[in-house]
Amino acid sequence: MSNNKPMNVFRAKAKHWNLAVDSAEFAMRLDQEDPFGTYRHQFIFPKKSDLPYVDKKRLFDDNEEALYLCGQSLGLEPKTCKKNVKEVLKNWGEKGVHSHFHGYMPAALSDLVPKTLMARIVGAKPNEVALMNALTVNLHLLLSTFYRPSQRRHKIIIEEHAFSSDMFVVKSQIRFHGLSPDNSLIMLKTRPGEHLLREEDILEVIEKEGDNVMVAMLPAVQYYTGQLLNVQRLTKAAQNKGIVVGVDLAHAVGNVPIYLDKWNVDFAAWCTYKYLCSGAGGIGGIYVNEQYTENGGSATFPMLQGWWGNSIKTKFLMKDDFDPSIGADMFKLSNPSPVLNAMLMASLDIYNQTSVEELKEKQFLLTGYLEYMIKSYFPRKRTSKTRHPSNDNNNLSGGMPSVEIITPADPDQRGAQLSLIFSVPLTPVQEELQKRGVVCDIRMPSVMRVAPVPIYNSFTDVHKFVSILYEIFEGFDIEKRLYDNCGEEDLFTEWHGDDNLSMSSSNSSACPSPTTVSDSDCDSFNGSLNVL
Ligand SMILES: Cc1ncc(COP(=O)(O)O)c(C=O)c1O
Secondary structure, X not given: OOOOOHHHHHHHHHXXXXXXXXXXXXXXXXXXXXXXXXXXXXXXXXXXXXXXXXXXXXXXXXXXXXXXXXXXXXXXXXXXXHHHHXXXXXXXXXXXXXXXXXXXXXXXXXXXXXXXXXXXXXXXXXXXXXXXXXXXXXXXXXHHHHOOOOOOOOEEEEEOOOOHHHHHHHHHHHHHOOOOHHHHEEEEOOOOOOOOOOHHXXXXXXXXXXXXXXXXXXXXXXXXXXXXXXXXXXXXXXHHOOOEEEEEOOOOOOOOOOOHHHHOOOEEEEOOOOOOOOOOOOOOEEEEOHHHOHHHOOOOOOOOOOHHHEOOOOHHXXXXXXXXXXXXHHHOOOOOOHHHHHHHHHHHHHHOOOOHHHHHHHHXXXXXXXXXXXXXXXXXXXXXXHOOOOOOOOOHHHOOOOEEEOOOOOHHHEOOOEEEEEOOOHHHHHHHHHHOOEEOEEEOOOEEEEXXXXXXXXXXXXXXXXXXXXXXXXXXXXXXXXXXXXXXXXXXXXXXXXXXXXXXXXXXXXXXXXXXXXXXXXXXXXXXXXXX
């Protein structure tokens, strides 16, 4: 696919259809020939009128669908999800404790079918996958097995500016072993002035530092930039140096084809609420390479254990000694939630009608279309460094604000998401998008993440997004507001010296605790509750 570019496909079609690539008609024609077009109808699109921050005066009618491009944060609800959950509750109501082993998705076994479907999505054998807990908990559990520092090998590698939770996990694991992140954490850095990790730089770190490294924690798709790493190549290089490789698949699963067995990683963990649409707080997934659990594992395998990791055959004998389940299931601690598994099943049933490989064909075009439209509507004239309001170069009278796409241009190095940096401050742009019922998200210090998700987004969605952004950039009032910098510049500068800066650092005081939060409470938070 790398020899081909989406633009070449669009050019050929434009000629054939006698339409301009950037016309609404062209987007509609792409939708008409989209083999996945009908999948959209299996999901619930929020109505603009139900969303916070929408300017109701702009609505033509109450049923207008939101322009949802935020699957990198929280995927849309499958229409069958409510039915599945209701069935679980009905089963519980009708059978009480017998719902553990009888009826619809028996609670005690509720993870087994979804785990088999999940194994297909991550390119693993079912026995190498378990569904349990949530991502951060699972990273800790897996590291409690795989991060066993010795005097010589005590370091963990992670990318600089990793998602905060991953950073907290590795730093706290290091401290948990009585070590210090100052000595035992290696951060993979981008080169000055660049946004993306270079493979040769990662390989160099592995080569230089490898003998002291215990674990490399790699993102498959980096949450901020959308960069897809070549996990197979990096894993091979790391393992050659005796490093154990763990992969965070949060932004990769359901987004890009994953082949954990082929890549031969040691372990992996992911959440399911992004591209896999299992709902906020959905059940997490883990992969443990079968080499670690072969032959039923061992009761003394270094791991934190609980009764649900015990073999089903002896689980209810309530013995004092752990008898491990087969494969990754031995890592389970507690009994599974049938509600969470039923929610995940709703989405896996849809993904099972096709495959992430097949969807990749559409994703290549859909994200390529977004890239093409952005590049042609907002050609890059300025960089993020020239965007300070006091900077004379940053002057709208010179034309449209520009947009830099920091996600790799190579379709083989990205999934659905594009990360955008504007030549004007981010927050007011996001506010204007929200007023118009557009859902995407921003990440401080400077990125807007937009993900057209192939299973439910259309080419028309992409066209609408770019048209709305154009309208926003065009508006004179907005132009004035764009200069009311809201502290972003400070954040931008600060970030490069502070690896833990997250969204909330500038705004958290404005927002009450999640248990008491209401839409109006958080108005001052600029809609940035959308933080995953
Ligand atoms: C890369 C990454 N790691 C960790 C997390 C935290 O996930 P959870 O809250 O499910 O533990 C997220 C959430 O979005 C994420 O994107």
